Each structure stands twice: as structure tokens, then as C-alpha cells.
Amino acid sequence: MHFDIFTLFPAMFAGPLDDSIVMRARAAGIVSLALHNIRDYAEGRHAITDDYPYGGGGGMVMKPEPIFRAVESVLGLPSRSAGDESDPDQPRQPIPIILLTPQGRRFDQSVALELADHARIALICGRYEGVDERIRRRLCTDEISIGDFVLSGGELAAMILVDAVTRLLPGALGAEQGAADDSHATGLLEYPHYTRPPDFRGWRVPEMLLSGHHANVQRWRRQQALLRTALRRPDMLETAWLTDDDLSFLARLEQEPQLTERLQMGL
Ligand SMILES: C[S@@+](CC[C@H](N)C(=O)[O-])C[C@H]1O[C@@H](n2cnc3c(N)ncnc32)[C@H](O)[C@@H]1O
Structure with a gap:
């Protein structure tokens, strides 16, 4: 399974995904990750990726051009614009393009299981006040929230999603472990564990x-x-x-x- 992660802060991913189960799954070829810096797809000398919101108010909004360009180029999608298709709200390709947002459907074990069935997933990490609405409506095929609270950016949410999905992939936990009894996997919380000494x-x-x-x-x-x-x-x-x-x-x-x-x- 492959994750394409679109972010303004790729350095944040060093550490959590470079250790333990996710790292072992990466080394075994069970999962792979590619971090794409949205700024690399911004134009102009200053590579600007955000701008003031129309209508005023505080905060900045992530501009549509760099994110569309990044996702279309990495996923090999044709770039399109208004009038290119009859129903622009229809997803145009099978790779889920997921926006991490506190307004999305709530992430849980059943969503993790559903995502684990895909061969490739794109994750878009928002920042500031969030992304221009046209990204949500015209580019993304899904929106996921990791809970009813607001983070400063989608990066931590993306890491949580990658970790939870990876441990469900066959072989990721090793032969001696299994996710079958984990809390939420069975619809129940897991039983207590004890180890030595008795x-x-x-x-x-x-x-x-x-x-x-x-x-x-x-x-x-x-x-x-x-x-x-x-x-x-x-x-x-x-x-x-x-x-x-x-x-x-x-x-x-x-x-x-x-x-x-x-x-x-x-x-
Ligand atoms: C400060 S938040 C923006 C919140 C936005 N103004 C709102 O009220 O819906 C910046 C970014 O963090 C990410 N984010 C924040 N909370 C999140 C959550 N609960 N789940 C997933 N992503 C979240 C999103 O990518 C969001 O665009």
C-alpha cells in the first residue's frame, strides 16, 4: 500500500513514521510513503501557498493552485477546470484523495479497515484556516477528521491515519502479534494484559x-x-x-x- 502525503511541513513526519511498526512495514515493502512538499508546486519567486480570505477575517487560506498542481502531477491526473465534465462533484479516479479536516467524517477502526483495502491513498494536510473550498469540492474524494478538536495542521492527523491503517495490513505486526483482539477491532475494548513477574x-x-x-x-x-x-x-x-x-x-x-x-x- 502506498501513501502520497501532501504537506507544507514534510520534516514533521521524520520520527513517528521512521520507527517501530510503520518503519518495519516500510522495510518489508508492506507500506510505502512519499512526502510531497506543496511549496515545490507553488509558482513565483516566493512560492506562495496561502493568501488572505475573501470576505475578510483573520488567518490565511491555502491557495488552490499549488495543491491542485501537486496532486495532479503526482497522481498523473489530467488538470481540469469548470465545464470539463458534466458533474464536477463526481470523483474522477479510483485513488482516494483525502483531505484531513475537523469537518470530515470521523476516523475510527472501521474507516481504517476500509482504507486498508486500497492500494494507494493521497492525503492532503491543511494548515492555517484550512484550504480553499475548491480543493475540497473539486479535488478531494473524501474528508476525514481524527476527532472533535482542532489541530494546527493535518500532519499529525495524517500520521495517525497512516499508523492505524498500516497495522491492519497483512504482515505488518509480525507473526507473533495480531490486531484481531485490539480494542475496537471486535467492537469491544480489549481485555487487560499482564506480564512477568507474577x-x-x-x-x-x-x-x-x-x-x-x-x-x-x-x-x-x-x-x-x-x-x-x-x-x-x-x-x-x-x-x-x-x-x-x-x-x-x-x-x-x-x-x-x-x-x-x-x-x-x-x-
Ligand atoms: C487550524 S485547522 C483549520 C480549522 C478550520 N478553520 C475549521 O474550523 O474547520 C488547520 C488544519 O488542521 C487540520 N486539522 C485540524 N483539526 C483536525 C482534525 N480534527 N482532524 C483532521 N485534520 C485536522 C486540517 O487539515 C486543517 O485544515
Whole structure:
């Protein structure tokens, strides 16, 4: 899978994507990234990429010409203008061109899964007050927000998206790990983890995890995941795929408060 990232600040990407899982996936050829500096596509001696907003008000707006030129040239798209097609709101090619914006659809695990199906994705990072509206309407095919808050630029949002999508690509996590049980992958929050030592300052690892009984451990983990989700994100239970056993366990949690207490202690 290949990401083309369009940004005014390519240096910001050094570090987060040069380490750990994303770096290993890059080294293994599972994912590749190309950073495109929007300023390289601006014209004139000063390579200006932003301008004052029509209508006044504070802040600057990213100009359309450099971003259109950058994306069209990198993706090999013909440049077009008003009147070139009957419905300009229709996406014109299969590579998603995603604008990172707090006004976009909310990024979550299901969007990450959907994006992981593409062979190539273009990401446009806004800055200042954002991008000229014609970029959103005539160039982008999708708009994604990483949450209901406002960042200074789309770069951090792009890195989050790349990281979350990369770990879903086959082979990215290595044979020993898997994303299958991760929080949100199953519609639930993940169960708690423990590692050695079995007794740390008198706080013991739940006996069940030391039992070596695989089926019981699986059952314990499922119940812990259900309990965690019920306590922290009950909204998720409305859409999670639940078995009859899950449902009767959740019903017991409601009827028996002491069961919740015992399970919270890891018993
Ligand atoms: C300061 S923000 C502009 C916010 C814009 N004035 C608005 O109110 O919608 C600058 C850029 O940061 C990025 N950005 C900010 N918050 C974001 C979020 N929650 N998700 C994705 N990108 C975001 C976008 O690329 C945006 O163009």
C-alpha cells in the first residue's frame, strides 16, 4: 500500500513514521510513503501557498493552485477546470484523495479497515484556516477528521491515519502479534494484559492467566473485554457482535454487582 502525503511541513513526519511498526512495514515493502512538499508546486519567486480570505477575517487560506498542481502531477491526473465534465462533484479516479479536516467524517477502526483495502491513498494536510473550498469540492474524494478538536495542521492527523491503517495490513505486526483482539477491532475494548513477574509488590497476576488452560483463559479474556466495555464504553455494546453467552454474561453483570467487583479484581 502506498501513501502520497501532501504537506507544507514534510520534516514533521521524520520520527513517528521512521520507527517501530510503520518503519518495519516500510522495510518489508508492506507500506510505502512519499512526502510531497506543496511549496515545490507553488509558482513565483516566493512560492506562495496561502493568501488572505475573501470576505475578510483573520488567518490565511491555502491557495488552490499549488495543491491542485501537486496532486495532479503526482497522481498523473489530467488538470481540469469548470465545464470539463458534466458533474464536477463526481470523483474522477479510483485513488482516494483525502483531505484531513475537523469537518470530515470521523476516523475510527472501521474507516481504517476500509482504507486498508486500497492500494494507494493521497492525503492532503491543511494548515492555517484550512484550504480553499475548491480543493475540497473539486479535488478531494473524501474528508476525514481524527476527532472533535482542532489541530494546527493535518500532519499529525495524517500520521495517525497512516499508523492505524498500516497495522491492519497483512504482515505488518509480525507473526507473533495480531490486531484481531485490539480494542475496537471486535467492537469491544480489549481485555487487560499482564506480564512477568507474577507477583509485583504483592499485586498478583490473576490466577486464571497462570493456569495454562487455554479455553478458560479465552473465556476470562472475553468476559474481561465485555466488562471493560460495559463499564467504560456502554455505547459500544449497542453495535458489537455478541453471542448468547455474551448476552447472558452481561445480564448477570447487571443483576450481580459483586460479580463486577470480583472480575475487576481479576478473579
Ligand atoms: C487550524 S485547522 C483549520 C480549522 C478550520 N478553520 C475549521 O474550523 O474547520 C488547520 C488544519 O488542521 C487540520 N486539522 C485540524 N483539526 C483536525 C482534525 N480534527 N482532524 C483532521 N485534520 C485536522 C486540517 O487539515 C486543517 O485544515
